Amino acid sequence: MSLDFGLKDVHVLITGAAGGIGLETVKTFLQLGARVTAHYNSRLGDLANITDIVALQADVRDEKSVTALLSEAAAKNGGPVSVLVVNHGIWPEENKHIADMSLDQWNNTMAVDLTGPFLLCRAYLRALRNADEKAREAASIIFIGSTAGKFGEANHGDYAAAKSALMYGLTPTLKNEIVAIAPRGRVNSVNPGWVATPLAENTLKDTAFVERALATTPLQKVATPGDVARQVAVMASPVLSGHVNGVNLQVDGDSDTYSDYHRLQ
Template identity: 55%
Template structure:
């Protein structure tokens, strides 16, 4: 990335950093000279390649179960201890998407609770602790001015997703309830603090590859998308990094940036359904 986004030595925490979008986001931040705490839940294998390119002075991999209060507190404490400064930018990227298509009248309460716990409650806990740490942060005003949060939502949170009401509801809550509320709260702690959200549609990640081998899935994903392409992880990660930069997005807050090729909605019916 040739553009200097003035992120050098800024401490960034990226949740869900071992997945496709998270890994690309971490890489872009590192290339900008940021100090990155890369959170993972159970598998850090994908982070190893970055570890061979960037030193521990720039990259710190931290395991945490984000639905646990004590585990969230621990990851922030270890991140601050490692780099010697508090987290200044939080990217909330983790999440699960149960693959089975289940209408809500058939959905088990256990599935609903699990999706909400991971996607929404864990995001609440991470956000809460980030802002709590920010209230206690002993950093220069100009550093605190760069404090911001970027959530990774989904077009499912905007248009809904048949068979995935749990996922769609969790992403809507991030995109609208939290983003639009916290933009008004963060400024009580950091007067120039910002909160935004990036909402991708289908993204070509390792987890999506199997589904995208089905021509019908690709057709339904692109039927209302003018650009007629599946997003890359770079497409989404770049928007996350740009929004996090005070230099280029310093007067942007409370916004949802849809990275979905101009998608207008979801194709509900196949030809046989009509």
């Protein structure tokens, strides 16, 4: 039995598409027949090896750059974006307590991880106002959140604060606002724990750290990018998740009855 996700020929824009989760999300949506626009910041990376996508560069911190991204995506990939996957983000690797964190670090993390999503959502919704009915029918915003946004993360308070704002500020706000533009539009957040991506590679080399991280994780494994990408596709599907709205979906192999130990150390 085949399962139709209802995403064939739907225009999907994925930000941060050159990274681990982003790249796998691109591949997943292509397999489902979507028209994919893949955003990158400074380097194409493995996106250069993927055909049948439109790859576009933009600085998500810059208002004009984001506006141009949505316009160019529509012009080069068959019309306005229907599904926006806000996947990009930075996680400063050096441990810093809030007491020791520079204002420059805080401002830059917020600019990328929070202001960027605001600019993207605003440009997307403005473009959606002028989209045809078919584009609006599949309208969906999906944020990539984090367990850090739910439990906090010592030494990375900037990242945790930004993710929490996406998950508990923008998601419930926008799920009420999108329907004024697209009556069946939905906004949700998919929130991983640790994922085996290049961003986390150095941290996950520490086997003792990984053991602590999995101590309260019932599934006893670090997620793969595919684990996250598949849930994004399910959440984007108007067939499978057409009545799912304003949800924070934890994709962390965990349970709400457990403290996220690795985020508390």
